[in-house]
Amino acid sequence: MNVAKESSALYVPEPAQIIDKEAMTEEETWYHLRLESERSLDHDPGQFVGVSVFGVGEAPISVTSPPSMKDGFELCIRHVGNVTDILRGLDIGDWVGIRGPFGRGFDLEPAKGKDILFVAGGLGLVPLRSVIKTALENRSDFRRVILFYGTRSPDTLLYEDEIAQWDADPDVEFHLTVDMTDDTWKHNVGVVTTLFPRVDFDPKDTVAYICGPDIMFRFVVQQTTRLGIPDENTFLSLERRMKCGVGKCGHCQEGSVYVCREGPCFSYAEVKAF
Numbered sequence: 001m002n003v004a005k006e007s008s009a010l011y012v013p014e015p016a017q018i019i020d021k022e023a024m025t026e027e028e029t030w031y032h033l034r035l036e037s038e039r040s041l042d043h044d045p046g047q048f049v050g051v052s053v054f055g056v057g058e059a060p061i062s063v064t065s066p067p068s069m070k071d072g073f074e075l076c077i078r079h080v081g082n083v084t085d086i087l088r089g090l091d092i093g094d095w096v097g098i099r100g101p102f103g104r105g106f107d108l109e110p111a112k113g114k115d116i117l118f119v120a121g122g123l124g125l126v127p128l129r130s131v132i133k134t135a136l137e138n139r140s141d142f143r144r145v146i147l148f149y150g151t152r153s154p155d156t157l158l159y160e161d162e163i164a165q166w167d168a169d170p171d172v173e174f175h176l177t178v179d180m181t182d183d184t185w186k187h188n189v190g191v192v193t194t195l196f197p198r199v200d201f202d203p204k205d206t207v208a209y210i211c212g213p214d215i216m217f218r219f220v221v222q223q224t225t226r227l228g229i230p231d232e233n234t235f236l237s238l239e240r241r242m243k244c245g246v247g248k249c250g251h252c253q254e255g256s257v258y259v260c261r262e263g264p265c266f267s268y269a270e271v272k273a274f
């Protein structure tokens, strides 16, 4: 596992060029970036980078592409403030700064030979997509792959083409839900936890990877616990205010834990011990 390596990439932003970009929804844009040195980012699924706009600031953003992608890497960014709004206006060919990859990502080792449950809420699909794609590239390492994705409404769906592929793939048990919609919607309506009764689980041999807003974690973990999925086999990615990304500034601290360095991906057993 690729816990952040001590190198200048952690402290000094390297220029990266926008090779491609596309609006995914009204609020989110997908970017394909390539580092100036053309080296591979060499990240683990679930790790994040610091994206800087020169003269404006920096934002922590998860890498959404799998490590197998060697020609650059992908990000998906929701435009919510100073840095992310300026990013929306940048064009193909423009440059940003990249530090990282930072932190501890999701480890797929514990899921080998077992069933995997992915639960993504809203923008949580962005880091989880890197893990999902990695698992599907190594499909024979796992038994069932169950994927729950919940979002606000059909127009907020991310990665619609890939969702259609997962939905059609007989090797993926894909379940989609939105909080609200109209009569034309053929999937579930309700929060993501309403998907749990649709599936028969083998809880002792299931490993769960969960990513979404904090409020979602609380309710999803209630379900995994109720089913009997062990806390050690339930993994979460925590989003906290971050600045340095390397355990120096304390912005991300939970008790004695630096979420940027020791996380952002933790087992639920670890989170309970914070």
Ligand SMILES: Cc1cc2nc3c(=O)[nH]c(=O)nc-3n(C[C@H](O)[C@H](O)[C@H](O)COP(=O)(O)OP(=O)(O)OC[C@H]3O[C@@H](n4cnc5c(N)ncnc54)[C@H](O)[C@@H]3O)c2cc1C
Binding pocket: 048, 057, 058, 059, 060, 061, 062, 063, 076, 077, 078, 079, 080, 081, 082, 083, 084, 085, 123, 126, 127, 238, 239, 240, 241, 242, 264
């Ligand atoms: C590990 C990690 C991974 C992330 N991955 C992604 C991703 O893949 N895609 C994505 O769109 N966003 C991601 N975020 C959230 C993203 O970092 C914030 O939206 C961004 O920092 C806002 O910066 P800004 O300058 O545009 O907004 P600001 O002008 O700083 O603030 C705008 C709003 O965003 C809130 N905000 C600011 N910083 C953060 C922060 N670090 N976390 C949460 N809220 C914040 C502020 O309270 C304010 O309401 C991630 C955050 C973390 C910690």
Ligand code: FES
Binding pocket: 241, 242, 243, 244, 245, 246, 247, 248, 249, 250, 251, 252, 253, 258, 259, 260, 261
């Ligand atoms: S973000 Fe600075 S210590 Fe974690």
